[in-house]
Amino acid sequence: MSDTLICTHVSKECPIELTTYGYRPNLGGNIFLAVFFGIAFITNIILGIRFRIRAYAIVLSLGCLAQVLGYIGRVGMYFEPFGAIPFQAQICCLIIGPAFNSAAVYLMLKHIVALFGAKWSVLQPKWYTIIFITADVVSLVLQALGGGITATADFRTDRDRIKMGNNIMMAGIAFQVVTLSIFAILATLFCVRRMRALTTYPLEGNSLQAWRTLRFRLFLGGLTTAFMAIYIRCVYRIAEMRGGWGNKLMREEIPFIIFESVMILSATLSQTILHPGYFFPWFVDQTPKLDAESSYTELSYVSGSRTGFDGSK
Structure with missing residues (x-):
């Protein structure tokens, strides 16, 4: 490692193998990822303004911005494999970015619970967001x-x-995995309880209308896809860092592309294309007609009394 620190560029005396990753990041792939997340960043800001869903837009936009900076850092590493700034940018930004994607997932569960009946949930809707x-x-x-x-x-x-x-990063990612696991358990419990109660308490009103729409079912599918992708990525990151810096898994780019890049791209794509502003039709009005031609500018939920949802709650 002593040679690594005095190297400024790849040469016979300073081969690429002396870098932390042991490879030059793929230029085309990382440019594509930086551009993709840049477009997603702009898109989520526009959708947040369009549908007035501030919290969801903020966390997802921050996640996209972190990814943009991270992949710009990896592009920089292609040109400067021994450069400190590109390395620092990509490691910090790509590590923290997916936490914002998971926050966007967490924000949605309380509204799903409120829509289909809080009485079947272990927690009251507001506690999902708080916890x-x-x-x-x-x-x-x-x-x-x-x-x-x-x-x-x-x-x-x-x-x-x-x-x-490295240990602190692993602790943070492991904590995220535990949090995601508990979230999945609570969400599954709610679904099972609500399904079992259908014969006695059938869906009606807004919950029935929403469930019958293809849009809402696609939204649930997108939410599940995002959750699974983030979960897989976190498990990969723990395995990658478990062996310490410069271990065999860390020095292979293909696993990184598959389990980091593709997973977070899939999560972000699902959360952006299947945006709750259009695909989660829950309204202030208690008796809306959910037809395919309608578009709505506000996402709301009812819990005891009518409350407008602007994403800040």
Whole structure:
């Protein structure tokens, strides 16, 4: 590792194998990913304004922005494999980015529960946001802290610092996996309880109308796809960092592309294309007609009394 620190460019004396990853990131693939997430960033801002769903738009846009910066960093690593700034940018931004995607998933469950009946839920709708967004923030802070410590460490002399940063990042991602697992359990319990109660308490009103629409079912499919993709990515990241910096898995780009890049691209694509502003038809009006030609500018839910949802709740 001592040779690595005095290298500024790839040469006979400083081969690419001496870099942390041991490869030059694929230029075309990383440019594509930076552009994709840039488009998704702009799209989510526009959709957030269009449908007035602020919280969802903010967290998903921040996630896209982190991905853009991360993949710009990897593009920079193609030209400067030994460059400190590109390396620091990609490790910090790509580590924390998916936490914002998971926050967007968490925001939706309380509205689904409120729509189909809070009485079958373990938690009241508001607690889903409070508990899981708080847990997501804790995960985000740990990952950012660990990434910052690792990215700024001296790879020649700060082996303990690097190990500490790596362990903190792993703790943050592991905490995110635990949070996602608990979320999945609670969501599954709600679905099972509601399905079992259908014979006694059939769907009616808004819940029945929403369930009959293809749009809403596609939205649920997109939400599930995003959840699974984020979960797979987090498990991969734990395996990748478990062996320490420069381990065999970390020095292979194909697993990274499949389990990091493709997974978060899939999650972001699902969350953007199947946007709740159009695909989750729940309205202030208690008796709307959900026809394919209609479009709506407000997403609302009812819990005891009528409450307008603007994404800030």
